[in-house]
Amino acid sequence: NAGVTQTPKFQVLKTGQSMTLQCAQDMNHNSMYWYRQDPGMGLRLIYYSASEGTTDKGEVPNGYNVSRLNKREFSLRLESAAPSQTSVYFCASSATGDFYGYTFGSGTRLTVV
């Protein structure tokens, strides 16, 4: 009963490096989301995918790209990491329109130096 799995759990990048954060869910949910959590800012939506094959920008999309590879997987890519992208990243999924059904992964703590 894995739910939402995020990899890696921790990562340190140098400014300018690229990386992809992976997310997979096994609940047959249609919608998936990427949030970042920063002190004093709460959780802010980066990108979301309402269903397989669609992606849309959230509140803070600059510097990120996403891919909804299939119904299970939704990846977040940083093409050229910046110190401002130091954060904790959470992936979540939900059945379409199921507001209380958000299931979050345990997060990826990313540090950009």
Place this chain on the structure above:
Amino acid sequence: DQQVKQNSPSLSVQEGRISILNCDYTNSMFDYFLWYKKYPAEGPTFLISISSIKDKNEDGRFTVFLNKSAKHLSLHIVPSQPGDSAVYFCAASVVGTSYGKLTFGQGTILTVHP
């Protein structure tokens, strides 16, 4: 433009007492509100929710109150227990739009002392 605000970064209460966490919102289109709880090194988990057609929803020790005219909601925990110590996020959404996107507040760290 923070549409959902939790103005108290932290709250400390004694075990057995009531904990009251507050949340304000500015977008009058929001019509569904939720509270999530987060422990360190874990993702947030759903706690309780309320639709804008109600002004109160109860689930065991947890009660959420909604005051639409004031655009304010609160979470009451009675009695508080040390295991309730966590970060609490309120969140809001507009039913029927944008596939369940939630807007979160900044979070309030609750510490319950034995």
